Amino acid sequence: MSADTNALLSVHDVTVRFGGNVALDEVSLDAVPGCVTGLIGPNGAGKTTLFNAITGLLPPDAGRVLLGKRDVTKIGPTRRARLGLARTFQRLELFSLLSVRENIRVAADIRRGWSRDKANPTEVVESIIDRIGLSDVADARVDALPTGQCRLVELGRCLATRPQVLLLDEPASGQNETETAAFAELLVELAHEGIAVVLVEHDVHLVMNVCQTVHVLDFGRIIATGTPEEIQQNEAVLTAYLGSVAT
Amino acid sequence: MNLLELREIRAGYDRIDVLFGIDLVVPEGSVVALLGPNGAGKSTTLRVAAGLHPPTAGDVLVAGRRVNGVPPEELARRGLCLIPEGRGIFPNLTVRENLRMMSYTGVKLADIEERAFDRFPRLGERIVQTAGTLSGGEQQMLAMARGLATDPALLLLDELSMGLAPIIVEELYEIVAQVAREGVSILVVEQFASTVLGVADYAAILVHGRVARVGRPAELADDLSEAYLGA
């Protein structure tokens, strides 16, 4: 695997086993600032497991995770987050008892608690709500929102921590086409601001539109890496996805 | 006759709608594949058909009779069998105990075992092994063996291939084809087309809770490529 010296996040040969099952088998990938890195693959291929290993929710059995130059394999999720790592969850992990504004405020307050950056949290929160386009529902409790908007709240929460690396786990599922289009624009913008984005997504149109590099995960292994065009033509990918029909 | 018919099914979780009017039929003796990307509502459709999830609107008909509200165990006794996603087995029970659970449908244990080991000789060798320690393929075989033990008229399979190596998936689908030849009607849900289209008589593509396309497998290849890879 390439060892990009620019990479804000590098995963080196990470292996995770659940009992006898190998969920991740020596997976390596890099995320560089300014780029959206796609990660696709069938259900159960290990995408969410990889995110758990990167964020420290699940200790890998082997391999290393680096944030910038720093090896974070041994440290917990909280400290990784403070090094600029943020993620969303496929199974939404919103603070369902709080409003949209409060959800994002919690994240902003957490950052204010430990960082030297003393930006006014109220302003931070308002600008993020504006940016993700949820001003109309800012005071609604999140469990009253449709899934598509919940995904945006999770993104907004991440943004409030001012991440350098952003892991998005199926952020577009539950969104309608208009929402997804707006979301794609936002993703590109975020990347341009220098955030390294890793995107796990089933909406292939979105992945092919916004990603510079795409990795395909199957049975816990990366079976292909390349530009969207390369991936669409890749034999191994076609077989994995379309099986006998493709051939 | 249609063994299973879904008419204008709408369903959701909490207040989030997942299905927006699904129409689907499984004619007697045929294999129907239900395909579509993640979150399209495939599993929910199966759960509605099996009586595990109440639809908010629409009718479920099994063998021509409306069965909305009939509890799942009753449907099971009437010959409908769902093999749920992620291996429909009890991991902490042995192979034999797993099969024994099927005797609640009224079939004798001896018959169940005979049928199961006939079709899956490998399971016969592992009869006292705890199901959770079987390989993924064997677990899926056990799930199918349990499903078929009762001689169901309609088999609902959810993501048979999930997490299994292609070679094992092929083996499993050979068995599905065999079962279909014996006259069982089958509705298979798969996220990826893979091997299932070689077996299916019809296929439907589900996108965002609606049936986007129905047809013979050969007619659908382009649509699938578009749905999955955008090209």
Added chain:
Amino acid sequence: MDKFLTFTIVGLTLAAIYAIIASGLVLTYTTTGIFNFAHGAAGMLAAFTYWQLRYDWGWSAPIALFVVLLVLAPLFGVLLETVIMRGLQGTTETVKLVVSISLLLFMIGLAQLIWRPGVSRPMPSFFEGRTPIDLGPTTITWHQAITIAVAIAVAIGLRIFLTRARIGIAMRAAVDDRSLTMLNGARPNRVSMLAWALGTSLAALGGILIAPGPGLEAASLSLLIVSAYAAAVFGRLRSLPMTFVGAIVVGLAEGYLAGYLPQNQYLTGFRIASPAIILFIVLLVLPNPRLRGRMTRSREFFPMPTITGGLGFALTLVVAAVMLATTLSDADLITYGRVFPIGIVALSLVPLAGFAGQISLCQLSFAGIGAIVMAHLGAGGDPLALVWAVLIAAAVGAVVALPALRLSGIYLALGTAAFAVILDRWVFNLPRFEVFGLFEVNLFAGGSVAVDPIRAFGTEFDDPASQMIIAAVAFALVALLVVWIRRGRLGRRLLAMKDSEAACATLGLNLLRTKLTVFALSAGIAGLGGALYATQLTSVQPGNFELVQSLQVFALTVVGGIGAVGGALFAAVSLYAFLPLLTTLWPATVRWVGLLPGATGIGLGRNPNGAVHEIRQGFLPLLAARAVLTVMCVAVTGAYVLRLLDFIDNWTFVVLLIACPVIATIAAGLAKPRAVEVAAGHGAELHDVPVEWRGIDRPWTEADAEELDRRLGLSEVELRGVG
């Protein structure tokens, strides 16, 4: 060597009993997901019933055993499952816990109602007269031999039942995947019923075998089961073989402690508390759980309290307290005055359990610490002792929290319960001791300690009236503090952590520090409550701060609404105003009131929003109708003046005090339809049920869902009210 063997046999006998009881607990927990706190109490009731049949009515042992173990206990188990437990599927862990804790309280109350405490009920062991069996170096009594044999038979029987019988296999299958058993055509409800029948029978068997040792006493017999809990936790509440291993470890440990622990005044309590200590240790060495993601979705809804609402609530309380303090007799004030300090202890649960979702069953133990501090540092009435009470209790809270932090849900509940038992059975009973010769510690002085009244501003607050007002003011201030916390950064953070620890951690929140903070805060508040409680009681003893009281306060606060300050007041008023009032008005009820806290918890513990919500909703029209509100205030003040001038007596006053708000609410309700008509005339939309409560008060409709989205912004205006 002989001694060793003797105590090995003692230990193994205990182990056998714990194994029997614990296996029943594991059976019900795994098949239905409900940890039955009342499991031990079922054994207790069985022991009493057996005594009744066998010794009071003189039935023969086999018939009595048959009736209790194979008829009454299974029936009772089935009853519990169908009437109470089945409805708990899909509710939060807190609700399940409250219902089973309430059941425990109810069953203790029931036993005390039927078998009046204090009467001697000798319960001989089996074949008591017969010569012990000679084993060479030592002997074994028939009772011990039978107990061990029964446990072995239970182990083998369960093993065969669970692997050979189809329904037994179905029981294990239901543990793996409940909905899949349905697909197989098995009926999971039948499986649950059988599990509860069997589990209750095992509890009964254990109860009958253990009772001859400690004797028949409802509360202590119910809590003796702590040892069985420790055994079950060994098996992580799932594995039966590990549960048996755990039972042997716990039983032997207790046996050897009985044999070899030096006899002195410091360690007598240690022996009694040893099961709790073992439970605590077992909980701590359990492997670290993974960070919790979202659990069962709670349907609870506690609206954000408003500042004005909080202030109004606080002011009303203080005014009410002043009115009562100046009208009631001293004796009544001593009785009812306890509402406020206990209310403060209940308030301590709101941030901890309500906001942060951390269940604690040892709040009265923290209160006890506050009381001790008050007794010693407050000698002479130094008000600064209150500050020390808060600080020291908070420090102890933080120390407890440190090991308890790894636990959550049912394990945290068990851990805090174990801590409470360790304190009230051992630590609080310690006589005076020295720490490394540096300083002396004298907790309850091995009995009880006197507490001096607070002296401040040159006055000594030694009368019940002023003490009640002080406690009421303290309650009001703490309530405001809790409201302020909920509205601020910490409150949001706690609610966030309750929902998803995983999300909080990946956002950079230090979970450890947050939990420590809330534990310390909560323990500090409880310590304040304890200190004020102590000054009211003038003399305190360990018995004032026992686990059972913590359980009552916890259960009733949840019933009232654990997420709002009103819930705490509800708990305190129910326990320390309503119940005494009831027995004063109808002395005949005195024996029955013991059942009420438990019954309330069983009946109402299911409403996730708490009873206070319903009450507040009833008052909503009143708060909106300003004119009626003003008239009511005037009327209340008038009644108060009449009482002060002795124109009316206390009873009339109290009746007026209660009647005024009730009449006012009705009046406001009558006034309201007109308001709706007027509003409708102007084309405005006004709904009788606030949007947030649709679906709770009446079924959801599509329109409601849409409207909720639109109108949630208005929620604070709509819901202005207490707390």
